[in-house]
Amino acid sequence: MGAMLHLEKLHAAIQALGEQTVAQRxxxxxxLVTAQEWLRHxxxxxxxxxxxxxxxxxxxxxxxxxxxxxxxxxxxxATAPPRGALVIGVDGSQIPPDRHAAIxxxxxxxxGLRFTYNGQAPTEHTRPTLHYAPSELYDAQEQLIGSxxxxxxxxxxxxxxxxxxxxxxQPGILALTDGPLLWPYSGRSDEERAHLLPAYFAxxxxxxxxxxxxxxxxxxxxxxxxxxxxxxxxxxVPLPPLAxxxxxxxxxxxxxxxxxxxxxxxxxxxxxxxxxxxxxRICFCYLNTGAPDYPVIAxxxxxxxxxxxxxxxxxxxxxxLHQARLLAGYPYVLxxxxxxxxxxxxxxxxxxxQLHRQILAHGELLRPSxxxxxxxxxxxxRR
Amino acid sequence: xxxxxxxxGNVLRADIRSFVIASRIPAPDVPTFGTFVxxxxxxxxxQLIGLVYDIRLQDDPFLRNLAVTLDETxxxxxxxxxxxxxxxxxxxxxxxxxxxxxxxxxxxxxxxxQPPMILKQITVCPEAEVAAITAQPxxxxxxxxxPDAPADALIIRTLQRAQRVHPPAAQEAYWLQAGRFxxxxxxxxxxxxxxxxxxxxx
Numbered sequence: 251m252g253a254m255l256h257l258e259k260l261h262a263a264i265q266a267l268g269e270q271t272v273a274q275r276x277x278x279x280x281x282l283v284t285a286q287e288w289l290r291h292x293x294x295x296x297x298x299x300x301x302x303x304x305x306x307x308x309x310x311x312x313x314x315x316x317x318x319x320x321x322x323x324x325x326x327x328a329t330a331p332p333r334g335a336l337v338i339g340v341d342g343s344q345i346p347p348d349r350h351a352a353i354x355x356x357x358x359x360x361x362g363l364r365f366t367y368n369g370q371a372p373t374e375h376t377r378p379t380l381h382y383a384p385s386e387l388y389d390a391q392e393q394l395i396g397s398x399x400x401x402x403x404x405x406x407x408x409x410x411x412x413x414x415x416x417x418x419x420q421p422g423i424l425a426l427t428d429g430p431l432l433w434p435y436s437g438r439s440d441e442e443r444a445h446l447l448p449a450y451f452a453x454x455x456x457x458x459x460x461x462x463x464x465x466x467x468x469x470x471x472x473x474x475x476x477x478x479x480x481x482x483x484x485x486x487v488p489l490p491p492l493a494x495x496x497x498x499x500x501x502x503x504x505x506x507x508x509x510x511x512x513x514x515x516x517x518x519x520x521x522x523x524x525x526x527x528x529x530x531r532i533c534f535c536y537l538n539t540g541a542p543d544y545p546v547i548a549x550x551x552x553x554x555x556x557x558x559x560x561x562x563x564x565x566x567x568x569x570x571l572h573q574a575r576l577l578a579g580y581p582y583v584l585x586x587x588x589x590x591x592x593x594x595x596x597x598x599x600x601x602x603x604q605l606h607r608q609i610l611a612h613g614e615l616l617r618p619s620x621x622x623x624x625x626x627x628x629x630x631x632r633r
Numbered sequence: 634x635x636x637x638x639x640x641x642g643n644v645l646r647a648d649i650r651s652f653v654i655a656s657r658i659p660a661p662d663v664p665t666f667g668t669f670v671x672x673x674x675x676x677x678x679x680q681l682i683g684l685v686y687d688i689r690l691q692d693d694p695f696l697r698n699l700a701v702t703l704d705e706t707x708x709x710x711x712x713x714x715x716x717x718x719x720x721x722x723x724x725x726x727x728x729x730x731x732x733x734x735x736x737x738x739x740x741x742x743x744x745x746x747q748p749p750m751i752l753k754q755i756t757v758c759p760e761a762e763v764a765a766i767t768a769q770p771x772x773x774x775x776x777x778x779x780p781d782a783p784a785d786a787l788i789i790r791t792l793q794r795a796q797r798v799h800p801p802a803a804q805e806a807y808w809l810q811a812g813r814f815x816x817x818x819x820x821x822x823x824x825x826x827x828x829x830x831x832x833x834x835x
Contacts, residue, residue, distance in 0.1 A: 330709060363716075365712060365716075366712070367712065368712070369708075369711040369712065369715070370712065370715060371712065371715035371716050371718065371719045372712060372715075372716050374719075572709065575702070576699060576702050576703070576710070576713055577698060577699065577702070578698065578702075582713060585695065586716065586720075589695065589720075596643060596655065596752065599643075599752045600643055600752055600754070603752055603753075
């Protein structure tokens with residue numbers, strides 16, 4: 251059977267997209283020169299902190315420096331992680347509810363790897379949870395849940411991370427999660443207000459009490475909060491506008507050598523203020539985990555209280571570099587956590603087989619919708 | 634019968650003579666050549682019995698990525714190397730059917746009435762079950778004609794392994810019974826028979 255996507259019908263669009271990408275990259279390259287100039291001659295951090303900040307969202311995200319180091323300061327760590335250092339990474343995956351399936355449920359699974367620098371094999375951890383109560387499947391408008399699933403998974407990941415930290419029972423643990431630590435959703439839904447955000451903040455507090463250092467690792471971060479700061483710091487100087495798609499990542503790829511990290515910044519946002527109300531305001535830096543001529547820029551997020559422990563931040567820096575060097579820029583412990591969390595289509599089929607047998611044992615036979623059956627046949631044909 | 638259930642994976646594809654299991658299991662748990670396994674058939678009323686005859690490690694892009702970086706002599710890589718040794722590896726395990734356990738608990742040898750369905754879970758047969766299956770030599774019959782499995786090597790390995798689950802006093806009779814069975818089945822293939830018997834004697 252030939253390809254189902256008729257590429258010849260997209261020929262003109264593919265050509266246009268290619269041309270647009272090249273043009274954008276050239277435009278970005280020119281804008282990057284300006285951005286580097288702005289960074290080199292940025293006002294002192296004290297002055298930047300004193301400038302009026304936009305009071306309301308939405309608007310471009312903006313960061314402010316949290317220390318008095320010049321904005322283009324680069325920190326390089328040459329030490330390896332010390333023996334005994336412990337890093338725990340978690341990640342999650344899910345089977346979303348499907349109204350065409352024979353049985354309505356959703357599944358979350360979090361995987362974790364506990365990696366101690368002691369010459370021994372790390373330990374694997376997983377926690378799957380099956381959800382099927384109507385109150386879990388439907389929202390207040392009696393609609394099947396959608397985006398709520400990602401939020402619940404985010405909370406479950408952080409709670410599991412806190413649990414693994416507590417069970418390890420030693421101070422100084424680095425507790426890594428794949429993604430931002432700053433709550434990445436709007437915070438406007440009832441469920442977030444009533445349940446999810448309090449649980450999320452509580453998990454961060456548990457790790458603080460266990461003297462761990464929680465950190466979020468965001469590879470290839472989008473956004474330009476630092477560039478926005480640079481732009482707003484020069485309101486009276488007529489400068490060419492930056493290309494709209496230019497991000498902090500591109501600027502950091504020019505600034506940071508392999509292994510180097512930027513200064514710590516704090517995102518100015520309503521969500522971060524909510525974190526602050528619970529003592530969990532989030533700060534971030536950029537880190538180059540790549541190699542010469544192959545920068546891999548990550549945004550590393552941690553609670554502001556952790557900045558009072560510079561030796562722990564250096565440990566985080568050293569551990570991330572060691573972990574990332576094994577996998578071309580991405581931390582090993584997070585890659586393995588992802589692998590442990592992953593629910594494959596085979597896992598899903600085996601789970602549903604058991605569910606069907608359980609229901610069949612009670613004399614009931616369920617079937618998926620006709621649409622789901624036909625789609626299943628068609629996707630099987632294509633494999 | 635009290636038994637420890639070791640699940641090794643799910644059926645990926647099957648026919649009446651053999652089936653293939655896809656699995657992600659830690660290296661120490663990968664079954665060995667000649668392991669007896671079973672799979673539910675006919676809605677679990679019967680249990681197909683088979684022998685592992687091939688184990689293929691599948692391509693693992695994650696490991697390929699690591700392989701260019703890891704250095705066994707580098708102390709900074711010790712934990713990762715140890716982790717890879719415990720990590721679940723994607724494997725395909727091929728199994729030749731030799732019979733099935735009927736609803737009355739008796740073992741019937743030969744091809745099963747039905748192959749296992751896709752994604753059915755496969756478990757390793759405990760020792761007591763291996764002793765029961767190999768109490769009669771007829772489990773060798775389907776293997777002798779197998780076009781896929783390396784029948785002779787599989788029979789020798791399985792006989793050697795199965796010997797250990799029979800009481801010492803019964804082992805001589807066990808070998809004699811197996812030898813006589815092979816002599817009857819391979820009467821028209823004297824060279825093959827001689828090679829098999831010689832290997833069994835060693």
